[in-house]
Amino acid sequence: MRVxxxxxxxxxxxxxxxxxxxxxxxxxxxxxxxxxTDVLQEVAAAYAQNGGGxxxxxxxxxxxxxxxxxxxAPVDLFISADEAQMDVVAKAGLLDAASRADLLANRLAVVxxxxxxxxxxxxxxxxxxxxxxxxxxDPAAVPAGVYAKQYLxxxxxxxQVQSRLVPSASVRAALAAVDAGSADAAVVYRTDTHAxxxxxxxxxxxxxxxxxxxxxxxxxxxxxxxAQARRFLDFxxxxxxxxxxxxxxxxxxxxxxx
Numbered sequence: 001m002r003v004x005x006x007x008x009x010x011x012x013x014x015x016x017x018x019x020x021x022x023x024x025x026x027x028x029x030x031x032x033x034x035x036x037t038d039v040l041q042e043v044a045a046a047y048a049q050n051g052g053g054x055x056x057x058x059x060x061x062x063x064x065x066x067x068x069x070x071x072x073a074p075v076d077l078f079i080s081a082d083e084a085q086m087d088v089v090a091k092a093g094l095l096d097a098a099s100r101a102d103l104l105a106n107r108l109a110v111v112x113x114x115x116x117x118x119x120x121x122x123x124x125x126x127x128x129x130x131x132x133x134x135x136x137x138d139p140a141a142v143p144a145g146v147y148a149k150q151y152l153x154x155x156x157x158x159x160q161v162q163s164r165l166v167p168s169a170s171v172r173a174a175l176a177a178v179d180a181g182s183a184d185a186a187v188v189y190r191t192d193t194h195a196x197x198x199x200x201x202x203x204x205x206x207x208x209x210x211x212x213x214x215x216x217x218x219x220x221x222x223x224x225x226x227a228q229a230r231r232f233l234d235f236x237x238x239x240x241x242x243x244x245x246x247x248x249x250x251x252x253x254x255x256x257x258x
Contacts, residue, residue, distance in 0.1 A: 026053070026224070026225045026228050027053060027054040027055070027056055027225070027228075028053070028054075028055055028056065028076040028077060028225045028228045028229050028232060029056045029057075029058060029074055029075050029076050029077075030055055030056070030057050030058070030075070030076065030077045030078075030079065030229075030232070031057075031058045031059075031060070031065040031068065031069060031073070031075045031077070031078050031079070032057060032058070032059055032065070032078075032079040033059070033060075033061075033062045033065070033079060033080055033081035033143070033215065034059045034060055034061060034170045034171065034172045035081055035106070035144070035171050035172065035189050035191060035192055036059070036079060036081075036215070037057075037059045037195075038194065038195060038248065039191070039244060039245060039247075039248040039250060040057060040059075040079075041057070042244050043235075043236065043241050043244050043245070044057070046240050046241065046244065047232060047235050047241075050235070050240070052231060052232060052235060053228060055232060058073075058075065060170065061137070061141070061142050061143075061169060061170040061171075062080040062081045062082060062085040062142070062143050063085050063088075063141045063142060063143070065078065065080070065085070066078070066080065066085040066086070066088040066089050067088075069089050069092075069094060069220060070088065070089060070092045070094065074223070075220050075223075076219065076220055076223045076225050076226065076228070076229040077217065077218070077219055077220065077229045077232060077233060078095075078217070078218055078220055079103065079215060079216070079217040080143070080215065080216055080217075081106075081143040081144065081171075081213075081215055082143035082146065082147075082213070082214065082215075082216075083214060083216055084143070084146070085143065086100070086216045086218060089218070089220070090218075093221075094220055094221055094222075095218045095219070095220065095221060096218060096219040096220070096221050096226070097218075099217075099218050099219040099230065099233060100216060100217070100218035101216065101217060101218070101233075101237075102214050102215070102216050102253045103215050103216065103217045103236060103237070103252075103253060104214070104215040104245060104250045104251060104252060104253055105212075105213055105214055105215070105250070105251040105252075105253055106189045106190060106191055106213040106215065106249075106250060106251065107189070107190040107204060107205050107207060107210055107213065107249075107251075108147060108148065108151055108187055108188070108189060108190065108204075108205040108210045108211070108213070109187075109188055109189065109190040109192075109193055109201055109203060109204045109205065110123065110126065110185055110186070110187055110188075110201075110202045110203040111175065111178055111185065111186050111188055111193060111196060111199035111200060111201055111202065112131070112178065112184065112185045112199065112200060112202045113178050113181060113183075113184055113185070113198065113199065113200075114198055114199075114200060115184075116130055116131065116184055116185065116202075117200050117202070118202055119202060119203075120202045120203035122155070122203075123151065123152070123155040123157065123203060123205070124155060124156075124157055125202070125203070126152075126157060126161055126185060127157055127160055127161065130184065131161075131164065131184045131185045132164060132184055133164060133166050133177075133182070133183040133184050133185075134161055134164050134165050134166065134183065134184065134185045134186065134187070135165075135166040135168050135173075135174035135175075135177040135178060135182075135183035135185070135186035135187075136148040136149070136165055136166070136167065136168065136174055136186065136187045137167070137168055137169075137170060137171045137173075137174055138167040138168060138169065139167065140167070142168070142169070142170060142171065143171075144170070144171035144174070144187075144188065144189060145167065145168070145171075147210075147211045147213055148187040150211040151187070151205060151210055151211055152187070154209075154211075166182075166183055168186075171188050171189055171192055172192065172195070174186040174187070174188055175188050175192050175193075175195065175196060175199060178196075178198070178199040179196060179197040179198045179199050181198075185202070186199065189213070190204050190205075190249050191248050191249045191250055193249075194248055194249070214253065215250075217233055217236065219233065237252070
């Protein structure tokens with residue numbers, strides 16, 4: 001009884017009367033690969049419903065996001081579509097190295113315009129002259145483009161299709177090119193096909209055939225909301241988040257922080 005009375009007195013002294021509520025968690029800013037746009041918004045909604053607080057997103061091409069972090073953008077958590085762009089931030093000394101973990105895996109897919117609807121038997125079907133313009137992420141910078149180039153090279157058709165490729169600023173831009181009718185086909189992530197407006201799936205790369213696609217995540221050092229960022233990163237590996245990721249065809253990775 002005495003302990004209860006002391007606690008009550010302390011709360012009242014701090015202004016915590018009968019209607020007092022704990023302050024909401026500080027909002028965090030997450031820079032994430034554009035291919036995560038839809039799924040992370042749904043995950044964040046589930047996070048908020050579980051009392052996790054507000055998550056503000058900055059979606060874009062991973063190379064652009066990495067450059068923003070290095071240049072001092074106020075980012076609490078970075079989720080890249082490849083390890084190379086996460087390494088850029090790590091080399092700048094801006095990551096909490098202990099927090100870095102491989103979060104998700106993905107696969108490549110080929111989408112085509114409705115006029116070219118067909119089921120591919122292999123990636124080599126892109127050699128068909130009907131596919132005059134093939135959109136991919138810029139292979140000089142965009143992770144999806146790097147992966148697409150690796151896959152086309154592995155299939156032995158990179159040189160044959162290179163003159164028909166349309167480099168795009170992001171994987172979603174490549175998808176949008178097919179949706180808009182400005183490209184006949186695009187190599188995108190399998191998960192991006194959920195956002196297609198007109199494009200239809202013609203081919204999904206078998207896991208054993210396509211490149212290894214990993215999305216690492218890490219907390220950015222020196223930010224005031226580091227504790228909240230860690231809480232959200234932990235939530236991304238819960239059963240609730242896993243179900244949402246799988247609904248969008250992402251493959252959760254069982255991994256430990258590096």
